[in-house]
Amino acid sequence: MMNLPEPVALIESLARADWGMVIVSTGGGSEAISHLLSAGGASRVVLEAIVPYATQAVDRLLGGPQEVYCSSRTARRLAIVGWQRACLLGTPAPQAVGVAVTAALRSQQPKRGPHRIFVAVQTLTATSVVTLCLEKDARSRPEEERLAAALLLQRIAVECLGNPAQAFDRPLLTGEHVQVERQNAPQAWQELLAGVRLGVGIETSGHGALAGVTGEHSLAEQHAPSAQQGLVAPGQLIFPGAFDPLHAGHRRMAEIAERILSQQVAYELSIVNVDKPLLDYCEMRTRAAQFTDRTLWLTSAASFLEKTALFPDSTFVMGSDTYTRLLELKYYGGSVEAATQAVRQIAEKARRIILFDRARDTACKNLARIDVPQQLQAITTAIPVEDFQSDISSTQLRR
Known part of the structure; x- marks a missing residue:
């Protein structure tokens, strides 16, 4: 031996x-x-x-x-x-x-x-x-x-x-x-992992996603140091998600949201997750390589409340499964008071939420069924099921 x-x-x-x-x-x-x-x-x-x-x-x-x-x-x-x-x-x-x-x-x-x-x-x-x-x-x-x-x-x-x-x-x-x-890892990714940078914006130049993520000349990175000022100017159209993988349902949601606002969407992917480990650099590269024609923001914003701070007065694209998680007490330490305060702050900081249904969910069919607070309903635009319905699951696609 x-x-x-x-x-x-x-x-x-x-x-x-x-x-x-x-x-x-x-x-x-x-x-x-x-x-x-x-x-x-x-x-x-x-x-x-x-x-x-x-x-x-x-x-x-x-x-x-x-x-x-x-x-x-x-x-x-x-x-x-x-x-x-x-x-x-x-x-x-x-x-x-x-x-x-x-x-x-x-x-x-x-x-x-x-x-x-x-x-x-x-x-x-x-x-x-x-x-x-x-x-x-x-x-x-x-x-x-x-x-x-x-x-x-x-x-x-x-x-x-x-x-x-x-x-x-x-x-x-x-x-x-x-x-x-x-x-x-580029220096900006290292700072993001270490928690000293809030976000890194990645744009591809049309030479392909892989080159856009790793190439020296086709990668444009934007940096912002201030949580108070946010990562970008107010009024963006932001689509947060895990995108594991990015699929046709995501692209359809982005397309409809862009048509509604006459504005290009930017995707947001947090390397920090409330329930799971950080994303490693191989995973960051793999997921970032999927975005060939839109800006992707890699951030450290695990919660939706943190996202509204990084992207102030912006419109967010969201699936109904994510929307219902905004109201789950486990994400607020089991505290009703903390959840209520977070929802109030989200309603104050976000300009709008464009909400999409999945076939097995009911959030868009009747917001009242999931007991959505009034202040959150006021900024939510639910896309009718007949306009968009997707039962595509990232988990199913990975299997």
């Missing part, structure tokens, strides 16, 4: 670089944690290690069920949770690192799919994730565990100490190879 790298030297190097690390392991690779902690002084670097082995534990950590538990996306989500926890434990954002491994390895019950390992590393400057698919039943469980641990330790060394392009140097079988995905 292969040997793991000497832990003392790795810990000493990480400590000299002032890294503060949180490691999350599910499904495999946890041997790397005990290996690192066997070195004296490991507590200078490893702030916390989390092993959420049951799916319920992963769900709790990530704010809900995952579509695929052993995947690049889940590994990246776990890594950014680790990064957030490192920051909460007192590490400055530039020195914080979240590392996560999620694996499907050999077990007593044969796996239906391939044996695979995903390792993600999140720092302030980049998101990286590697994928390694293993030849099925070619190794014992301990051998696969050791390989997962070796890959995790190698990714820590590469992302925190070395060249990100450095190859995995452990012996692999024919047909096995490590796939690397890495997204370096």
